[in-house]
Amino acid sequence: MNNHSEAETSGHNPVHSDTNTIPGWNEELELAFSAYKGSYTPGRVTSRHKTVCEVLVPGAVVQAGISGALQKIGKQPVVGDFVVLLDQPELGSRMIVNILPRRTYLSRGAAGNGGGEQVIAANLDTIFIVTSVGKDLNLRRLERYLTIVYSSGARPVILLNKIDLEDNPARLVEKIQFIAGNVPVIPLSALSKTGLDTLSPYLNPGETVALIGSSGVGKSTLINAFLGETVQRTSGIREDDEKGRHTTTVRQMFPLPNGAVLIDNPGIREIQLGDSADGLEKAFSEIVDAARNCKFKDCTHRDEPGCTVLKAVEDGLIPEERLASYHRLTDELIFQTKKAEIGLKRLEKERFKKIAVDIKKYKKFTGKP
Ligand SMILES: Nc1nc2c(ncn2[C@@H]2O[C@H](COP(=O)(O)OP(=O)(O)O)[C@@H](O)[C@H]2O)c(=O)[nH]1
Ligand SMILES: [Mg+2]
Ligand SMILES: [Zn+2]
Structure with a gap:
């Protein structure tokens, strides 16, 4: 189970000498965690509930809340995260105060x-x-x-x-x-x-x-x-x-x-693509390869002249269903990106509306025009 021998980790580092019992802990995490001095311990989130996480710490699984500061900036711990816990012995509880850098x-x-x-x-x-x-x-x-x-x-x-x-x-x-x-x-x-x-x-x-x-x-x-x-x-x-x-x-x-x-099962029920443009290119690498010689740089491989992807389909090198899937997923990705942009715009609009209302209230209050 341990990556390091006892001799390597015991003695010199009393606070987190047993982090090698947190599966996946490594030197990069150790380095990132070394910025935290005092009553902090590292842990790994094993499951996430609405407001509480279960966190694996050396030798135990504990429950921990999520700090208001983390919530405010929209950082959400998820299963697999390595986190920094603040021990609050006077409250008998622990709080996740930060998430260590995610590798993937x-x-x-x-x-x-x-x-x-x-x-x-x-x-x-x-x-x-x-x-x-x-x-x-x-x-x-x-x-x-x-x-x-x-x-x-x-x-x-x-x-x-x-x-x-x-x-x-x-x-x-x-x-x-x-x-x-x-x-x-x-x-x-x-x-x-x-x-x-x-x-x-x-x-x-x-x-x-x-x-x-x-x-x-x-x-x-x-x-x-x-x-x-x-x-x-x-x-x-x-x-x-x-x-x-x-x-x-x-x-x-x-x-x-x-x-x-x-x-x-970390909870992919509906498989939405999100921001997966790079993933799409890897999942359809044969299409990306064939597209290198398309006549137009921005070829969509639908009906353009000089499209080497369509040629490859015609020649039976790439199955038609593969290209159809590629088109379907590309369309979906574009749709999602647009949706995200519209969502952002709407948010901004709402924010401005609120500001406008606040200004009206302020004017009413001060009696200024
Ligand atoms: N015949 C057969 N049934 C399996 C196999 N693996 C799982 N099952 C059955 O499939 C059903 C669903 O399995 P489960 O592990 O709960 O699926 P999960 O929803 O993906 O976690 C159960 O009735 C299992 O016994 C298998 O290799 N062969
Ligand atoms: Mg299951
Ligand atoms: Zn093309």
């Missing part, structure tokens, strides 16, 4: 609030995009997932689960591989525990892996299989706390014995 983060376009980006998990090394054989298997949906994951900075890996239900999984793997490019596609069965060992290269000590994918594809079953015990309820059964009440508290982060960490 997974986000989606926020629904219904003008298109702002919403971060949903941070500091992920790898993201397992989980799908299963049968009706969940949808190449177009996988393309969306790939786009989002690419723009997160984490490494995507596609898991094809429930192969125990499929006669010819190799055929499906081939189909997926076709749209996935260099992304590994791994067939497995979480239930019958076949193919799990192929995942070990992605589960190194200190690495964080998130599982995303539709409900029912087997993410929780997979986590249980890795932990060798039932830690995560499967099939959406609600959890009870020790007093027997229903709670919405669902654990999200699971340290493995070797020091890797799994994060279950």
